[in-house]
Amino acid sequence: MDVRDLRCLVTGTASGIGDAVARRLIDGGASVVSLDRNKPTADVTEHVEVDLADPSSIDSALEQIDGTVDAVVNVAGVPGTAPPETVFAVNFLGMRHLTESMFERINPGGAIVVVSSTAGFQWPARLDTHKEVIATESFEEGAAWFRDHPQQGNAYNFSKEAATVYTLAMGGAVREMGDLRINAVLPGPVETPILSDFEESMGKETLEGVRAFLGRHAEAEDIALPIVFLAGRESRWVNGATLVADGGITGAVSAGLVPAPEI
Template identity: 50%
Template sequence: MSTVFLVSGASSGVGRALAQFLTRHGVSVVGLDRREPPDREIAHVPCDLADPGSIDAAVDRLDGQVDALANVAGVPGTAPVETVLAVNFLGMRHLTESLVGRIRRGGSVVNVSSSEGRHWVAHLAELRPLLATRTFAEGMRWCREQRPDRSVYDVSKEAVLAYTTASSTLTWGDGVRMNAVAPGTVRTPSLPEVERSTDPRRLARQRSAAGRDAEASEIASVVAFLMSNESRWVNGQTLVADGGVAAATTWAALQSR
């Protein structure tokens, strides 16, 4: 039986680097993306995470069971507010919950968030109404009527981490792990848009602490580890892959007390 991994956002950036990494290691990869990946060895199923109908159609096209799902697709904060929430959280959740019952026992779900989502615990009271929505449509209604007066990009990435933590307790009983990766700044085609939507002082501090931006392949290998059987006893965790920025920030704060 061949190993089949699903990767959303496989046509570019971290998603493409992940798909390439997996295929080099003998894994059959199906990319879920609006655009077809330029790599012929990656199978393609059209999927627009901003459209639940497109997600449902993509799921219907997939045959049988799979071994793992990596939710890598995302949009930067310069995109329209509703698109940011739809793609980065609601579409990811809809896709995951449509597929999780088809992931083989021992399989894995990995959700790629961002280091900008690391403060989700402090904002949990604010996030609860969004997390409590049951459908894509309800989530969009929350976005239009009740969203916080701050960056929806940050909200979407915080929601991913909160969702991962909560859902991992539910999927574990069926033998499926769920974890998250929170990268810092990554050198991808969307980096100029990320720079436009990020406080330049915060970005400068991050780059100073890490020394450089991450390569897409460096994040891809972390995601691949959490998808693999080598991480079979890791569940409900967020692996921060930011070159030590969070550690430096935490230590500086502790030193100032």
């Protein structure tokens, strides 16, 4: 994948998928500017500490980064075991705030990648609700909306539905901003340090059922590869799209071969 000499801003680099993405980008000749609460072990060019649940922290972090980038890669996220307001803040509001704060600093032809989740597969049933969510104009307004609208399902699923709908909706808008593109990767269960949190919030039996059907869960590298593709030059005509990277479980559910997980 052609990422040589690209400058990529990546969140969530300290562990799991974000760590794998950073390493794959660096191995391909890109430079990585890291944003995370913890320091990464990958050989990034620059690291800035950030709390994605706090818009002022995001603003401060971005002020410490000079110049422009070729890609913004939103990997950071928290599982459903965190408080609902934190889950929604990090997984959607913080991602959106950071992305939109960088619009004018992404080089022409650049990429935005959002890591959503197959846990957000029910977004079509709540599309009107998510249109309200993405119509909020600021982090604070979005947080107020969330407090005022008790959502169906759990906060993790809802946050990932919102991230998916945002990606689909923004393709045309970012194309007009210097020929940018935005796409999302939707992983299923991944062997990362927070897998046990997902087992707790979604049910261990549900995730074990996915493992049994596929033979294994994804490794972080399995998800990093499509993310890097979407950040790189070969994906120049992919925009406003979602790429499911779950080993085939969503397809099997859609075809009625296995029951939809109760999550």
